[in-house]
Amino acid sequence: MKNYKYIGLLLLSIGVASCDVNNELDIIEAEAIPEVALNTNGLDFSTYVAIGASYTAGYTDGAMFKAAQENSFPNILAGKFGTEFNQPLMNDNIGGLVYGGTAVQPPRFYFNGAGPARLPAMPTTELTTVLSGPFHNFGTPGAKSFHLGVSGYGALNPYFGRMASSPSASVLGDALAQNPTFFTLDIGGNDVLGYALSGGTGVDQLGNPDPSTYGGSDITDPNVFASVLSATVDALTANGAKGVLMNVPPVKAIANLTTVPYNPVPLDGATAGAVNGAYAPYNGGIQQALGYLASVGFISPADAAAEIAKRTISFSAGQNAVVIVDEDLTDLEALNPAFAGLKQYRHATADDLLLLASSTVIGTTVGGNPQLINGVTVPLADNWVLTPQEQMVIQVATDSYNATMAAIAGSNPNIALFDFYNLGVEAVSGIVFDDYTMNGKLVTGGIFSLDGVHATARGYALIANYVLAATDAEFGSNFTSATNGLAKAGDYPTNYSAMLR
Template identity: 30%
Template sequence: MKYLNQLSKLFLVTALVFVGCEGQEQSLIDDRLEDNPIQEPPSENYSAGDANFSNYVAIGNSLTAGYMDAALYNDGQSNSIAVLMNSQFEIVGGTSDFNQPDINSENGFNTAVENPQGSLVLGRFKLDTNIPGPSPVVGGDPITPYSGATSELNNFGVPGIQVGQLLTPAAGGPNSEQNPAYSPFYARFASNPSADGQNGSTILGDAISAGPTFFSLWIGNNDVLGFAISGGTNDAIFTSQADYQTRFSAVINNLMQVPDLKGVVIDIPPILAIPYFRAVTYDQIVLDQETSDALNQAFAGFNAALDAIVANLGHDQADAEMRKVSYSAGANPVLIIDDNLEDLGPKFDQLEGAGAISAQQRAALVPYEQARPMMGDLPQIGDELVLLSAGSVLGTLADPQNPQSQIGVVVPLGDEYTLTSDEIVEIETARQTFNGIMQQVVQGANANSTRIAFHSTNAVDGAFLDLFGLSDGELGVRVSGTLLAPDFSPNGVFSTDGIHPNSRGNAIVVNEVLKTIEETFNATLPAVDVLNLPSVQVCAGDCVSQQSGS
């Protein structure tokens, strides 16, 4: 059980996420709750307006597919945004036979954790209220081919994809290190999986071949989110403005080649407000007075070296002050690596060469050449961000033999676990730029007649900004008098991976999008009953954290 013991520690997440959730036990939904919401009875007041929902096709990424809790699994698919959307379309002439590439797995395959070698497969996260935090279930399943008829599909949501993957056969294969566009979630239901990355079906091509009369397109999140989740370290998955413009335009142009096809496009929401970037705070290091005094004494040499390069080498005073480490009793900023900082190695070498510090002192400075405490309450930015994945690392020992090597306190936390102010600006700039491109392209497609509704998740009166307290200062959104929180607590609207909405979150999104469709196409559509859907599911002896030896 050594592996399970190590893995259980991986999911120790701050309990702050769960503070203030009332009626937790009452809100926990049993695993076998009916998947679909109770439909409102047909009414003559409901109308498709100028739209034709008879063959609705959904195109997008994990949000469309029903991926949640870090896996694609049965209940998530049953309450996907695509399914919930179609359930409302059905009342006004939409199809009653909405087909998805069913995964046929109760717990799915957890793509956020490293699966152990051997036969054990880890599935979706559930909530372990004893941690409290997410833990994967032991009984997962590998990703298997779709056994149904690919020609009859309506949902073409593929977890993890970027805009460009909608257009390339390489998304369907081959599965190799030389093909970064490959997606096992598309390959499993591709009408013609590619053997060479050049020839074969594409996601968009398969969706158009389904003969849609109405589509939804929610794509582009991963063109920004992937870079953010890497802590701003993987530039290769950060789409450029030019590529985004070209690729998104190609997607819309292809869709508009289908006569009379109408649909809705959804932009990229404020991704840095989601729990994955908010559950662990920048000032997560809580110390008592005795410990803070001891740490300050230990860092006196580092701070003195910073003063020395200012006085003797002309280093910038403000930069040196920003890097200095000073702890106090209470909450303290996390100590991090910031690769945007000047590497002070050469200047520390100069101090050693001049005899200002000894070789031993110089060696002790190596971990801090690009280190500094995190910053909070910055103008126009707020706090710098710590990724949820850092919750398992902060405070642990970088060297098990050295009790003074606590990560984030003495040893700087790695760059892959944080987003600095520069990275936040870079991500937000790209997100807003991509949203502007999407809106411009849709406006161009609508130049002669309105065929596409554009739904902005960033509207000042929308649910997203309300949920994150960006419009009224109150965290959460009220639904039928119930306050639902922007987290993965029992009263939350996010799944336990901290990124994707749970079923209730999906319903909130769908209801917002339906309003946009109504306004654009003169339709009158019923809303999804949000509170009738499940929130999170709780570990019931099936999670890694609950196994003996964990």
């Protein structure tokens, strides 16, 4: 009972004490954030034009469509510049193009809960309908550096054909006709991207000065790129216009090349054993052929052993690397007719990059034959994989293009340089954008749209902010510190609904 008495006294004392407490809390005023006025430091944004390829155009989710164009980074920039900005808008949010009632380019991707899927709808934008300008966004999907000055380019590229001022117009000519006072120039990505997305099946045109001989998947010669870029910048700045030059981001960092793992094949022990049995003659032939080449001095014993290990096909229970064709391996069949049937096969490694589209092929059967499985008993063709050697070819060209851009920006006071390459490197591990941390993962990362190459709307807003930061650094403006000077992440989506038409 004594304890209860003490507890009662304690409660009573608390109750009495509480009567003396002022329960009205003082209101804490929110700290006022001072308004910072925009200072352009004399920059003239009255006529802003954007020149480039698909990123400039606002290409998203594997297509061009209105909402994506309205969220293109140039349109975001124009809003911050406070200037009129006309774009060659598509008819709908379905995407794609039709010609005579037939779809000639597919509609956009949407997320169906499992992955990217094409929108089940017919495009309504007619390929041959020419829009009336003038326009300010000259982003042209598919354009390479040497395409900008090609007269009549609209006949080769239907997207530009819809916006061209005449059948003989060029992208650069139409842009210059607007008498720009400020511009962005985003070019060079497609000069290596076509090669990358073909799995390296194109040709590195290093040393070939004639781009009219290039194929669509070829890599542009760095000297050709340098010559075209220098002439383009000179033309754009001739009347005193200022602009931002965007260098080439790292192609191997795009989600299209980093999403599919090199070892996506699950096998049980029995199946692995059966597949190994099928490859036994091949493995034996490889060992015998390379052993022979070592014995006659064509290859050192150490190199022969290393290549035997690299080319031996062996599956086990659990996750397995796909089997691929690697054209950089020694072509044994070409060396000796006795080596017929010893193809350039090996398992993929973590250093190989599988194209996103390979996910639709790996594990499927050939001709419905359950014994012929792509990536397992049937090696993936070269066009599905970017090998380390092919990645190096891309890197060498990219480094050369970017060195040219740095030199041009460094020697021209009217040019700011946006280091798009470094942004791509940072995106791999993650970039903080307002309340979001964005990275390069497909679907969940927030930067790459569902095609794994182009940006989401939020990704384009991020790019716009980096362009503004480059503008501040070079020309003394203050977009990065001005109130509402930058785009806000929350104003831009990372995906578009399937219902958006």
